[in-house]
Amino acid sequence: MAAKTKADILARHQANMALKAPAPPPVSRHARDLSADGMISPLDERIIAAAADALEAGQTHYVDVPGIAPLRAALADYLNAAFGAHCETENIIVTAGVQESRFLSIQMIGAMYDSIGIPAVAHPGVQKALGVRARRVFPLAADAERGYLPAPTAIADAVKRGCRLLYLESPARLSGAAYTDEDLAIISAALREHDALAIWDQGLAPWVDGKYSSLAAFEERPSLAATIGEAWPGMGLASWFIGYIAAPADQTPAMQSQKQIMAICTSTAAQHAALEAANLFEEARGQKLAQLSRLRRDISDAAEALNLEAIAGDALNIMALHAPEEAAARLRGAGFDYADGAPFGAPAVIRLSVNTSTMNALAALR
Amino acid sequence: MSKKKAQGTNLLYQLISEARAYDDVIVMGRGDPDFDTPAHIVAAAKDAMVNHHSDYTPPEGLLALREAIAERVKRVNDIDVDPATEVVVTNGGQEALFLMVLAVLSPGDEMIVPEPNYNTYADSLAFAGGVKVEVQTYAEDDFRADPADVRAAISDKSRALLLVSPNNPAASVIAPRDMKEMLDIAIENDLMILADDIYDLFVYDDFEHLSPASLPGGLERTLTLNALSKAYSMTGWRLGWVVGPADLMARVRELKAAISGGASVISQHAGIAALTGPQDAVEMMAEAYRRRRRLVLDALDAMGMKYGLPQGGQFVFADISFTGMDSGDVAQRILTEQHVLAYPGSAFSKDRKDYLRMTFLQPEAQLIEGMERMKVAMRDIMAER
Ligand SMILES: Cc1ncc(COP(=O)(O)O)c(C=O)c1O
Numbered sequence: 001m002a003a004k005t006k007a008d009i010l011a012r013h014q015a016n017m018a019l020k021a022p023a024p025p026p027v028s029r030h031a032r033d034l035s036a037d038g039m040i041s042p043l044d045e046r047i048i049a050a051a052a053d054a055l056e057a058g059q060t061h062y063v064d065v066p067g068i069a070p071l072r073a074a075l076a077d078y079l080n081a082a083f084g085a086h087c088e089t090e091n092i093i094v095t096a097g098v099q100e101s102r103f104l105s106i107q108m109i110g111a112m113y114d115s116i117g118i119p120a121v122a123h124p125g126v127q128k129a130l131g132v133r134a135r136r137v138f139p140l141a142a143d144a145e146r147g148y149l150p151a152p153t154a155i156a157d158a159v160k161r162g163c164r165l166l167y168l169e170s171p172a173r174l175s176g177a178a179y180t181d182e183d184l185a186i187i188s189a190a191l192r193e194h195d196a197l198a199i200w201d202q203g204l205a206p207w208v209d210g211k212y213s214s215l216a217a218f219e220e221r222p223s224l225a226a227t228i229g230e231a232w233p234g235m236g237l238a239s240w241f242i243g244y245i246a247a248p249a250d251q252t253p254a255m256q257s258q259k260q261i262m263a264i265c266t267s268t269a270a271q272h273a274a275l276e277a278a279n280l281f282e283e284a285r286g287q288k289l290a291q292l293s294r295l296r297r298d299i300s301d302a303a304e305a306l307n308l309e310a311i312a313g314d315a316l317n318i319m320a321l322h323a324p325e326e327a328a329a330r331l332r333g334a335g336f337d338y339a340d341g342a343p344f345g346a347p348a349v350i351r352l353s354v355n356t357s358t359m360n361a362l363a364a365l366r
Numbered sequence: 367m368s369k370k371k372a373q374g375t376n377l378l379y380q381l382i383s384e385a386r387a388y389d390d391v392i393v394m395g396r397g398d399p400d401f402d403t404p405a406h407i408v409a410a411a412k413d414a415m416v417n418h419h420s421d422y423t424p425p426e427g428l429l430a431l432r433e434a435i436a437e438r439v440k441r442v443n444d445i446d447v448d449p450a451t452e453v454v455v456t457n458g459g460q461e462a463l464f465l466m467v468l469a470v471l472s473p474g475d476e477m478i479v480p481e482p483n484y485n486t487y488a489d490s491l492a493f494a495g496g497v498k499v500e501v502q503t504y505a506e507d508d509f510r511a512d513p514a515d516v517r518a519a520i521s522d523k524s525r526a527l528l529l530v531s532p533n534n535p536a537a538s539v540i541a542p543r544d545m546k547e548m549l550d551i552a553i554e555n556d557l558m559i560l561a562d563d564i565y566d567l568f569v570y571d572d573f574e575h576l577s578p579a580s581l582p583g584g585l586e587r588t589l590t591l592n593a594l595s596k597a598y599s600m601t602g603w604r605l606g607w608v609v610g611p612a613d614l615m616a617r618v619r620e621l622k623a624a625i626s627g628g629a630s631v632i633s634q635h636a637g638i639a640a641l642t643g644p645q646d647a648v649e650m651m652a653e654a655y656r657r658r659r660r661l662v663l664d665a666l667d668a669m670g671m672k673y674g675l676p677q678g679g680q681f682v683f684a685d686i687s688f689t690g691m692d693s694g695d696v697a698q699r700i701l702t703e704q705h706v707l708a709y710p711g712s713a714f715s716k717d718r719k720d721y722l723r724m725t726f727l728q729p730e731a732q733l734i735e736g737m738e739r740m741k742v743a744m745r746d747i748m749a750e751r
Contacts, residue, residue, distance in 0.1 A: 005558055048415040052411070056408055103626065238420065239421055261460070269411060269632050
């Protein structure tokens with residue numbers, strides 16, 4: 001008998017293109033994989049010890065939906081110190097990685113608004129999160145001159161025209177470009193004036209050398225921004241999947257309920273590891289930045305010598321390039337993977353991780 | 367100060383939070399086994415932290431784990447799946463459940479749900495925009511879901527049938543004969559089946575667990591979930607899975623990638639150790655639950671309380687209609703006055719206000735004490751009537 005029910009289900013999924021966008025892996029899959037969102041990092045033995053001790057002490061049971069209290073407190077402290085946020089423990093939800101942060105914030109905050117402004121160029125995970133349950137999308141044009149960030153005036157205009165919820169990345173997940181204080185003055189004023197809110201993905205912010213401006217610094221308490229990101233990236237926890245949401249108090253209950261419905265809680269091993277990573281982060285980050293800064297300069301020079309146009313970015317861990325298909329094909333031919341700009345919304349752009357094998361990739365283009 | 371009355375899962379969290387304030391509390395509420403995760407599994411996790419902490423995992427999970435899962439569902443459930451295309455690893459049974467519902471149900475679609483049932487199904491269905499069509503089951507019948515009632519509940523909007531066996535909270539096990547009939551009904555009416563096998567290792571007396579996906583014609587229309595949480599005392603690791611036919615599983619994989627990416631590699635390595643390593647801890651725990659179940663049932667019998675016989679699972683769903691009170695109020699009183707946490711039936715279903723769910727996931731001495739206190743609480747309640 002023809003199974004119509006199943007055929008209908010499959011046809012519905014087939015039509016849902018948003019779920020099919022290829023997303024970069026969280027960590028590189030092999031030595032020549034330059035496509036990953038996260039970076040290759042050793043895992044400090046103190047983190048291993050902290051996680052293992054917790055497990056051996058019986059931290060193997062369900063814990064609170066929004067995360068263990070000390071981790072939520074540590075995240076609040078970190079966000080306040082690093083980004084000028086004004087979070088309390090209650091504002092924090094620990095997630096099983098940044099994609100869960102995207103999904104929960106886009107879907108659950110999204111449900112309280114009738115549309116959501118989405119940049120034309122953004123991480124493919126955004127489309128995926130939207131694809132699970134469609135929302136009315138208000139497209140925000142990308143400005144190629146700004147590393148594909150939507151221009152602040154375009155954002156202000158969208159808010160004025162009735163779009164009261166925005167999803168913004170800073171740094172942009174494709175180019176690493178970040179908004180400045182001046183940009184944020186315009187964006188925050190528009191949000192404040194119209195009682196609007198932005199989901200603010202600041203996951204790449206730790207890799208900005210020098211000043212980074214978070215929307216969270218433009219409010220007295222969480223009210224304009226629900227910030228999301230990886231919990232202490234670069235500490236070797238990318239494959240453990242641990243992230244955060246820091247949201248206004250009136251937005252957290254719906255996300256907590258949904259987190260309970262889809263996950264109950266986040267893995268205890270990952271939470272205890274992250275708690276220790278918090279202590280070691282600043283020092284490790286300093287060393288990483290120095291290293292990334294050197295590497296990125298060399299890579300930038302090498303790209304220029306090849307007539308590949310680099311896209312200006314502030315996050316040092318990635319580099320986006322305008323790459324003709326012929327150059328991209330040569331990279332692939334040499335066994336290198338890169339993050340393709342097309343699923344981000346920017347065809348003919350590639351994103352490379354900045355690490356020691358990136359120079360080899362460019363050498364393959366010579 | 368007026369406190370808004372919490373409902374459903376929020377009510378449970380409110381009770382859990384109050385329970386924490388009591389040093390001498392006896393927890394017979396949450397479905398969290400008291401045993402810690404077996405040491406060899408923790409050791410494997412520690413090894414993974416040293417050797418595999420930054421390994422890439424695809425959204426569907428590590429192949430070695432999917433192979434171990436395929437082997438497990440073949441061995442225990444007689445379900446045949448290809449680890450390459452028919453297994454997706456999830457963040458616990460809970461994410462598996464959410465994914466199954468999202469994969470199958472669209473707005474307006476009906477799912478037939480024997481009641482009472484695990485409340486997250488209703489929540490997930492609401493997220494998907496689906497409609498729950500309830501089929502009632504009764505303590506007098508040990509909460510048997512009658513296939514005739516399922517048949518009667520079918521409409522032209524029916525898309526799926528939910529079969530949680532052993533059931534939570536009712537602890538009923540769908541008998542093989544009934545299961546075959548359920549599958550026949552699904553085939554005749556072209557329904558998908560969502561099967562939840564999370565308690566499949568906990569089946570008592572002569573009752574028998576059967577997975578619908580193991581039956582001829584079953585696999586192609588069934589998504590089956592399971593998890594390590596209950597059987598291996600691994601609730602905090604968040605590791606479960608969905609298995610099913612490749613065409614649907616490709617959709618489950620897409621949804622998993624959209625919701626949370628992958629599952630922690632550390633938990634996945636722990637999962638490999640759990641499934642492929644020695645199973646004596648699992649058997650020891652299952653044996654302990656068998657003894658504890660007897661103990662709790664004996665205490666309920668001595669109190670003259672009625673219940674549906676728990677044929678499986680880790681709890682008993684007991685009738686408290688004799689109190690004439692709402693189960694939320696009874697649970698609250700037992701907690702506040704006697705420091706025993708049990709879950710009100712109303713949190714599972716609006717029609718089960720006169721039930722309490724008691725888990726037997728505590729050492730025997732604790733359970734004896736818990737049941738003693740329960741007796742005192744019930745006596746006090748009755749004395750006021
Ligand atoms: C029937 C049923 N399914 C799924 C789950 C989810 O379990 P977990 O996510 O802890 O694996 C539970 C938890 O209590 C349950 O009772």
